[in-house]
Amino acid sequence: MRELGYTINSITKGNMNKLLLVLCFISNALLLEAKDVKVLSPDKKTVLIITASLGNENTLSYSISYKGSPVIANSPLGLEFENESPLSENLAIVSVKRNLVNEKWKPVYGEKNSYTDHYNEVTIQFKERKEPYRLFSITSRVYNEGAAFKYNVVTDKQIAITRELTGFKFTKDYTSWIAGAAQAKYSKGSISKTVNGTERPYVIEMGQNRFIALGEAALVDHARMKFNRSPKDSLMLVATLDGKSVYNANFSTPWRFVMIAESAGKLLENNHFILNLNHPSALADASWIKPGKVIREVTLTTTGGKASIDFAAKHNLQYIEFDAGWYGHEYDNASSALAVNVDPSRSTGPLALQEIIDYGKLKGVGVILYVNQRALSRQLDSILPLFKSWGVKGMKYGFVNVGSQQNTSWLHEAVRKAADNQLMVDIHDEYRPTGYSRTYPNLLTQEGIRGEEESPDNYQVLITMFTRMVAGAGDFTNCYFAPRVNDMGSHASQMAKAICIYSPWQFVYWYDRPADSPRQKGGAGATASAISEIPDLSFYDALPTVWEDTKVIEGKIGEFGTIARKNGDDWYVGTLTDKARNFVLPLNFLSKNKRYEATIYADDASLSTPTKLAIKKMNVNALTVLNIQLLTKNGQAIIIRPIKN
Structure with a gap:
């Protein structure tokens, strides 16, 4: 302490105060420098x-x-x-x-x-x-x-x-x-x-x-x-x-x-x-926010809407969605989303939307409506309370403008306004999430992803899994009966993707329609494949969209990946590959001292069925090690349920 002009033994009370002032000065000086x-x-x-x-x-x-x-x-x-x-x-x-x-x-x-x-x-x-x-x-x-x-x-x-x-x-x-x-x-x-x-x-x-x-x-x-x-x-x-x-x-x-x-x-x-890195939920009551599976209604007709609701109720889907065209041509500034006015290039109609919404309520199936940015920017403050009064459960914001501060601010304000009207939201196109769903959980999902509208093969999907999906939920528009499935990979890999690509609103059967839904001359209804009542549907019937636990078992970007997710006492495993590979999958994530039944959905090229999907069951436990063989661009999905005594 001699450098400061004092010795420890000679410090008086007055000197002590001076010493503290000097130390404080030195401390501040050191901090500043x-x-x-x-x-x-x-x-x-x-x-x-x-x-x-x-x-x-x-x-x-x-x-x-x-x-x-x-x-x-x-x-x-x-x-x-x-x-x-x-x-x-x-x-x-x-x-x-x-x-x-x-x-x-x-x-x-x-x-x-x-x-x-x-x-x-x-x-x-x-x-x-x-x-x-x-x-x-x-x-x-x-x-x-x-x-x-x-x-x-x-x-x-x-x-x-x-x-x-x-x-x-x-x-x-x-x-x-x-x-x-x-x-x-x-x-x-x-x-x-x-x-x-x-x-x-x-x-x-x-x-x-x-x-x-x-x-x-x-x-x-x-x-x-x-x-x-x-x-x-x-x-x-x-x-x-x-x-x-x-x-x-x-x-x-x-x-x-x-x-x-x-x-x-x-x-x-x-x-x-x-x-x-985002603020906690701003919503005092989030009980109205209900994730689930969604089927798109492609015919824009009353008959098609009711057929989709019947299918959803039968197969444990929670929502149907009316996409572009229900209120007119989405790129026409004259089109108003305040009333039903079917775009004739997409459907001949008729579409009694309120009748369908009411029918869905009776069946426990909600309705989601798509609205393009052109109508959103002009009519948002009128649309939201109107849709709530109709009984609509959520919206898909289409072709939103993104990037600039003005567009970013407008879009997140639109999410907050939707929450004020108890409407859930799916944002489509170039928007990528940065965690705002924590603060406003009515923003369930978003696109910002190369989904199945672009027919990505497993190589692209296996890059997406480990890059884009780091950001959060992605609306991948999963389909099953459409011909493009064979171009992308296989039917078992479609199931695996529905597990691996997380989205609280999981759109399934995107390019498909219920068999009793009318085929249209124009629009998506003209090309949608009819859904067959085959055993494969049992997978999508059971599929949850949110999870209690998630484990990424293995993965190599662009090459292969396996994810296990838990819902209740059940586990769902999805595995994808780009090139043919054989590997072992230990089930050590299961609870010890419990017996389970595994339902395995796997590709089998020897089958004569259109989807060439084999379904088999076997008893397993935490010590079981599965030997999995996958062909090029194939996959496998497994549902593992406890065996009740």
């Missing part, structure tokens, strides 16, 4: 370091490591504004606030019945060292599953973000899976081959036991982020925004995240990470 702020995951395997450099670079940056190895090398942070200097340099650290959270929460529905939210959080407040001395902060969270950060800006005037400076620097040209749009094909590439506008989450393989996913969470009222390759560095990705984001008061950006796992399957299994 601090260079690195380190945040560790609860298990201490992941380290995020945020650096306010005071050297020649004089810039803000960060890095992430896992088990001592770099995941993201030193990369830039910051924001650029219209008509103002960027927030990225000449910064002093004003304060560092730390927080530890370890809690569990229960979703209204999900891939599991509870999620762990465990992280270390640090908020670092910065102030510019020169005029205009602006304040802002970065909040970072480090979980065992990855790291995330967001910018918090203090402003008392209108401010417009024109560019984000966030980068993601890599040390090698790692393998990655690239899609330039939400519904585009995926291609296997690398960091240096990243196309501008690459979708998120962006999955990258850094080694045999290291996979990461880059993305954003809690995108509500900001311009959407995607990824560009830096023009100056082929191993640097940069965040790119779909236009300006304008604010008139203090605001926070969406989270930017880096998920980290030791396998592609674990990355998928940890996708609740994105939900954790």
